[in-house]
Amino acid sequence: MRSTLFVLAVMAPTLAAGASSDWIQTEGGRVRLVVLPEQADGEIPALLDVHLEAGWKTYWRDPGQSGIPPSVSIPNASGLVLESMRFPVPKHFDDGYSRYTGYDQSVAFPLTLRRKGSAAGSDEVTASIFLGMCKDICIPVQAELTVDLKAAAMAGSGDATVLAAAKAGLPEPPSPDFNIREARWDADGKSLSVTFIAPPQQSDKPPQVFVSGPEGFQFGAGAIPQRVGDAYRVDVPLLHKPKSSGLTGAPILFTAESGDRSMETALAID
Template identity: 65%
Template sequence: MRGFRVVFMCLAALSAPVPAIAASSAWHETEGGRVRLVVFPERTDGSIPALLDIRLEPGWRTYWRDPGESGVPPTVSLPESSGLKLESLRFPVPKHFDDGFSRYTGYDRSVGLPLTLKQKVPGPETTQVSASVFLGICQDICIPVQAELSVELQAGAAVDPAEAADLKAAEAALPAPPSPDFAVIDARWNDDGKSLAVAFTAPGTTPQVFVSGPDGFQFGTAMPTRSGDSYHVEVPLLRKPKNASLSGAAILFTATSGGRAMETTLAIAPHAAP
């Protein structure tokens, strides 16, 4: 059994607009791949784009935000003292895997996860930022990778064109919002609360769906079936926090079909506990 590995990466952030501030961690080599974090100049709306850059060796995999029956989803957190908050961590469409022992959801290729950071309150320019990163990569076994990170920022540093291209490609790979021919028609919990039924339109003939919920919720996999001009799927709810309510739970629905990808937050009909 392979032991745990710790990956140290650098996180950079901004606290005030400047001509250009960009920083990336050094690549940290770990069994099965390497990882770094890149942060880009603050945008006009005050958001700070960043990229969790995960490079995998052939035969290795990493996980989506809901890994399914097994796995470790990637997380990034900033300490309260950082002066920054993590507004979003977004994921391209993953794949379903079945290794004969469990089913899980993730990536069998290198992947970039776009992040958005923002200042909590205006203040003096930040020169050092710390962050924690946690993810898992697997082949025969899963290796949890954890890092406590700190980086010095350098104002005026030019953005590396290759890193800018990586961010652009990662953002382009994200699912699009709903459109007239690719959208959810209806979503509701089944009477027993153990699965989520979704009806949707899709442009292709073999759609795949992925569902994720708040912390503690975990969904399984299911294949959609055609019903007239739309599709229907019932996705099993594998687990949820004991006291969590189904009503009002924020659930993300992601689908691929016809070479396109769509993602939306579900408006779910109220559920009455059985």
């Protein structure tokens, strides 16, 4: 995304009664952390809730040629670990200067927290977050969001509804009519070719695909799948990877959207 100004918004920790942090207000939107009661298996469901003002965007886990991927980290002293951060299906954008991947409406990222071993840890959870909000300017938003875990244990149905809605918007796992047939790197390792089957389209618009890799990997945005028999094939360029990283065994996630359905899976690459 073309940017004419960069402003860093840095906020101190905030603590709110209830199961969510205070909202952090910044130009372009606001952000909060929501935490739900600990489950019987030790999982602590949580949510990074991002509200965008009209005309503003934020980014997916692999923004493409520009942008800041959202990140969340939990300090070791809390006695908690962040096991996962999930992303709903994004959109491809092209502003004439670069292609990038993200969201142009408010978005929520489900998180899974868990206590480390049998350690009781703190009665609070503080998450350090970093993300970008962009319009004519880009605002890198850096903040610490704190929630009282005792209050989270008594979280109301409203917080659970917000998290349930966010999870309902996540891609589904592979199924017989929506899955991967083949994935392989090209000979020079600069492009990833994926053949997949997808449910019937309701229009002439082809499925949308999104690829992300481990830290330091960056894939091109906006590759268009081509029909090949009863399946689709898409070639996604690998724009960058760390010199120290190999392709063999690299964890690559493939996300596809077809009609009103979406699917996400780790690739087993030949």
